[in-house]
Amino acid sequence: MASDIDIARAASMKPITEIGARLDIPEEALLPYGRTKAKISADFLKNLNGRRDGKLILVTAINPTPAGEGKTTTTVGLGDGLNRIGRNAMICLREPSLGPCFGMKGGAAGGGYAQVVPMEDINLHFTGDFHAITSAHNLLAALIENHIYWGNELSIDQRRVTWRRVVDMNDRALRSVVCSLGGVANGFPRESGFDITVASEIMAILCLATDLEDLQQRLGNIIVAYCRDRSAVTARDLEADGAMTVLLKEALQPNLVQTLENNPAFIHGGPFANIAHGCNSVTATATALKLADFVVTEAGFGADLGAEKFFDIKCRKAGLHPDAAVIVATVRALKMNGGVGKDSLGSENVKAVTKGCANLGRHIENVKQFGVPAVVAINHFTADTEAEIQAVKDYCAELGVEAILATHWADGSAGTEALATRVAELAESGIAQFAPLYDDTMPLFEKIETIARRIYRANEVLADKSVRDQLRRWEADGFGHLPVCMAKTQYSFSTDPQLRGAPIGHSVPVREVRLAAGAGFIVAVCGDIMTMPGLPRVPAANHIGLDDKGQIEGLF
């Protein structure tokens, strides 16, 4: 089969005005970026409030393995499938980060015949949203330094500046730096560092904000430092929230593009799925629900992290009510969950598939806990055997859930007709009775325990007194109502990335807790969480370039 970039380039894209027209978006409400990308104007968004919402469908997955699951690809394929069977559907995806494109993984706009286009633009600068976030983030950093430099009127404790800087690049050398060296004119030397832009709290804020006013409110709430008496200093205290809002004014508007089959797609926002909630923006999802009868969206990592945060953070905060969930699995990944190594994935192994299904089963049970009906999509790989596929179907049938083979990667929407039909049926049935896992009023530590016990099936949560004290202090300071954002490995239900399948009885150690007062959640850090990736020995950048026709090569 042709490469992703070749398929994408051969796509016959329609003018974005035509895609907008299908959603009844008037031309003046589309702010074009070239001919095939557009932002939806804020004015138009305001006037949608009265409309009825479409059905919301979450695409989530088993725990990721090096074998690949294909969540984005399935989201695109399902959206195209729903349109194929006559439903008015659109998809909502996260924007890819620029940095990783030059490292290992290449782009993130689907694959095969289930892609969003223009793929090169989406993977590179796109409409500049991430650049705007980088600017707003680093403006705040500069204003903090500047405040201290000119006399530190707010009495910021320079050892307790928590706001770092960001860059949308994989650059390990920036993880830990000492800045303000070089003498009086450059300020007071201190330790700091850089994260990748997707890890910025501003990214999470942009994705949870409902409008510009809410955005500015949240930006103002960001805690950037503490004083010696431990009182918090916010972005508002530094008078930074206005200028930051101005920098993010355009970025808050959702980006409209299309799939290879010319169906509409919003690609907007892309927060980390560990230290943040890992879903596309609330503005995109909420807008899509007003414009289409079906909205298919995805959440980062496996369902233990992605779906849980989608339900407990995004849906809770934005008042969204998901109608169905699709759990993506591949035979290959189930085999790995069943104990097979990456090198042995090529040969049939029904037993390993069945064993690995325990991981899938756990995710099915978990999604049901939120009151959302689920279906399993078996994302087809060419080496899968019929017996292996049947094993997955049989396993799911026992749990009362249908598992449907989907071949969108090779066949586009023709490969998701059955899946789309079942999803539409589930969503339209009205059986969903969505509720988050815990109440706002539950104490913070109990929220962590609830997720650990009910989703991860752990026996206990371990945390030092300092962590528990910190949570109590935040409760006293009025942050007790916030949801919890778990930052743990995506490879296992436990905190041990090697522990595949469906472990039980483990302990979840909470090493550290962080308050994202602007985004509106408490991050519980369980294990090493990397917020600035590095580049591999031979980075993808070495092979990215323009061919003799001026077309981009090496981006995949």
Place this chain on the structure above:
Amino acid sequence: MASDIDIARAASMKPITEIGARLDIPEEALLPYGRTKAKISADFLKNLNGRRDGKLILVTAINPTPAGEGKTTTTVGLGDGLNRIGRNAMICLREPSLGPCFGMKGGAAGGGYAQVVPMEDINLHFTGDFHAITSAHNLLAALIENHIYWGNELSIDQRRVTWRRVVDMNDRALRSVVCSLGGVANGFPRESGFDITVASEIMAILCLATDLEDLQQRLGNIIVAYCRDRSAVTARDLEADGAMTVLLKEALQPNLVQTLENNPAFIHGGPFANIAHGCNSVTATATALKLADFVVTEAGFGADLGAEKFFDIKCRKAGLHPDAAVIVATVRALKMNGGVGKDSLGSENVKAVTKGCANLGRHIENVKQFGVPAVVAINHFTADTEAEIQAVKDYCAELGVEAILATHWADGSAGTEALATRVAELAESGIAQFAPLYDDTMPLFEKIETIARRIYRANEVLADKSVRDQLRRWEADGFGHLPVCMAKTQYSFSTDPQLRGAPIGHSVPVREVRLAAGAGFIVAVCGDIMTMPGLPRVPAANHIGLDDKGQIEGLF
């Protein structure tokens, strides 16, 4: 009078397709960014080669003072004036840097009734060109670190990594940092730092490149480090040039906007005017010359830096032939050059004006040395008296140059009719006989001496043996043909910023020389050159925000 932002907001902008149509640019050659900004497609640019060039007019100025000169405003006013008298004219300006908007100076899109619009967009993210430059610059930095991290096959001397990082923000804390702290996983600690994006060599490269191929060639030539044997390591050695070109693919295309009077303007590229050449891009100027009969452009700082570099670097390298120059002066700034303090500018002082005219006179003589006919524009301020204005006119008349009052700030094009008429006459007369100041073949140190003697009227150039040796080494390495880019204070012909007027007999100390092998010039650093500004005690950011109608306030 209304504020700049109020005037800009009240502007009745035409769709950018209409502005393009006036230049016979077909709609498919315009890549829209919203409704009032567009890039010109690279394909369209290629097909312009056969056309005849219009007349090229440089707007330059006396040495800047805190009183303000209004070079950009005059460029806009003159462009509108030429259109008003029936000429098909367009203007070419530099893009403003985002960082300084949040510091002291506010935006840079003209002022009063001589502005380019949409002013807020132009001053903020615009079409993302500077973000693309930041990304390309920092990708190269990450690839250098990564190369060393994984074994340093090229044997880069870690003490001699010359490539820093950039951010488009005024952040003094980043001027000097130690990076790669924190242990094995983060690399080898070393000193480095950040410059503001406009100081990036990539900015200069983007502004001198003629097409994508030339761009990649120049990017590959960038010297990023040296080995222990002093051999140079380039971006090409790191296989970075392809990916950097991909990041800059869109950024190379000129940005079309309009003036308040709906005349076309390219705003593209904005290199520093000290360590770089300070002019908008070659692609913009060269394209404009194919599209319009008159092209008005500006160069940074006063004519001693800006015009000299425009002629000796940009015009030389791009094969441009300027037809006329406008030297902008204000009565206020001439008074300051005549010894008056900023607080006493309000009262009439003909004597000081006449005394300060020595500065203007020197610039007039200098421009003539390049074979370009000049006219003086007296950019009117309301407090100027008739006697003061007459003094300037008289002074210029003695030098055989016309000085014309221009009131575009208050009156728009109605205020530049006389100026435009004279400029058109000069440009159409064909009397220009442009030639750069020195030959490519002249030894590098002699090039520096030639500029210092003939433009600055210095007696001598002082430089340590190490500087002279370095220049000789570069000559031996094949860089002797490059032009020289002088980095000195913009406030004086000398290297002493306090020395206003027209000093003679001074010495020009060259502290350091740098090779910009990608941009294609040698930088001679004379004095302290700041490549990362700081923010003032009360930064403009504190007052920038959205008003209750969602419009930006505080940007000026």
